Amino acid sequence: MKTLLHICCAPCSITCIDTLRQEGIEPVGFWYNPNIHPFTEYKMRKNTLVEYAKSIDLKLEIENEYGLRRFIEGVYPNFDNRCGFCYTLRFEETARYAAEHGYDQFTSTLFVSPYQNHALMREVAERAAEKYGVQYLHRDFSPRFREGQDKARELGLYMQKYCGCIFSEEDRYRKKPKKKKPAESALQTEGKLV
Secondary structure, eight states, X not given: OOEEEEOSOHHHHHHHHHHHHHTTOOOEEEEOOTTOXXXXXXXXXXHHXXXXXXXXXXXXXXXXXXXXXXXXXXXXXXXXXXXXXXXXXXXXXXXXXXXXTTOSEEEEGGGGOTTSOHHHHHHHHHHHHHHHTOEEOOOOOGXXXXXXXXXXXXXXXXXXXXXXXXXXXXXXXXXXXXXXXXXHHHHHHHHSOX
């Protein structure tokens, strides 16, 4: 069966591709991520994937749409549902592309991340598969997440600091600093001169 693997980034793809190949499935990678912002981040992730795909002999299809405006219009004004919109945007395009280019099934590297909403992603992927008449190949790649991250570091791949959209970047960098434990505070107070 011809399998299209939606890829969000090179580090997340490592163990997904490995898992599928171990199952006897040779996926074709598919880059479609109009949610990734800013433009410099989008280019860095795409270029890293292109180079990684060459290094492992992975065929890669590129739908090169930097979609800032489309993404913002799609999440406004319900910013709290941005992940649902993001999954729909990417999985519908993946399913459409798969159907139009003779693929039997698709899956996504998003299922490697323990930080994503797997139940919602699966629901969206199954809806997209039904809409476009292709199969959704469900795989929970998340047990191998850390292994893939370690391998990406070993290979020196660019590793992003946030999921992709501008809101996830905001969440990443606006996190409140950890509060000091009471024992740490007491130790610091004791060390100060009065």
